Amino acid sequence: MHLIELHDICKTYHIGQLDVPVLKGITLTVDQGEMVALMGASGSGKTTLMNLLGCLDHPSSGEYRLDGTDISALTADGRALLRNSKIGFVFQTFNLLPRTSALDNVIMPLTYTTEDVSDREARQRATALLQQVGLGERMHHDPAQLSGGQQQRVAIARALVNRPSILFADEPTGNLDSHTSKEVLQMFQQLNRDAGITIILVTHDADVARHARRVIRISDGQIVDDAPVLETVEAAAPQPVAAPGPAMGGMS
Numbered sequence: 001m002h003l004i005e006l007h008d009i010c011k012t013y014h015i016g017q018l019d020v021p022v023l024k025g026i027t028l029t030v031d032q033g034e035m036v037a038l039m040g041a042s043g044s045g046k047t048t049l050m051n052l053l054g055c056l057d058h059p060s061s062g063e064y065r066l067d068g069t070d071i072s073a074l075t076a077d078g079r080a081l082l083r084n085s086k087i088g089f090v091f092q093t094f095n096l097l098p099r100t101s102a103l104d105n106v107i108m109p110l111t112y113t114t115e116d117v118s119d120r121e122a123r124q125r126a127t128a129l130l131q132q133v134g135l136g137e138r139m140h141h142d143p144a145q146l147s148g149g150q151q152q153r154v155a156i157a158r159a160l161v162n163r164p165s166i167l168f169a170d171e172p173t174g175n176l177d178s179h180t181s182k183e184v185l186q187m188f189q190q191l192n193r194d195a196g197i198t199i200i201l202v203t204h205d206a207d208v209a210r211h212a213r214r215v216i217r218i219s220d221g222q223i224v225d226d227a228p229v230l231e232t233v234e235a236a237a238p239q240p241v242a243a244p245g246p247a248m249g250g251m252s
Contacts, residue, residue: 088159
């Protein structure tokens, strides 16, 4: 069974009396453990597609199954419950709470989960993740005291704290310099390779897309190409990354 199955997905926005079709019959599958780049120019529909895949929005028509669950039939509350249990997000702008420590930023998603996590366990889980992304000595700093790369590492730790099976990264290196971008992309590769987390990189940048193993290109709301990356950029990061859960270990 595929982790993600889309069949003839359409999304149309209604602006006054005007209908604006954004997605026009998207059909695709993604298997558990893949690292996929969803690539397209601004306005191509890639962000709308990510929002549907991430259960942030729902299609106008078509069928979407995530890990066997028919997402198309879920209410907004149902999508939120599934999103909090199976999906992590990393964004270009980090989206960290500005006057909150790195530790508390990572803990925050656990306050919305249906999982029974004690305050002690939440702090232990967040502390371990921050240590594993190299921020053990800066976990009590707020975002203004951290570099852009460090803030993105906090965001990655936060995305992993609920132990998701799939991670969406929306232009995750857009605000980073080239050296830091490589480090962050290396981390995603390790999470995919060593922890088995399915990762979908949403990007307009071909160099970023080459870090994935498969590139899905979207243009004008339709898939125009879906092919493996022939020369994946493989770069070994300083430390191996293992799964962020007790069954598979933690990022290290």
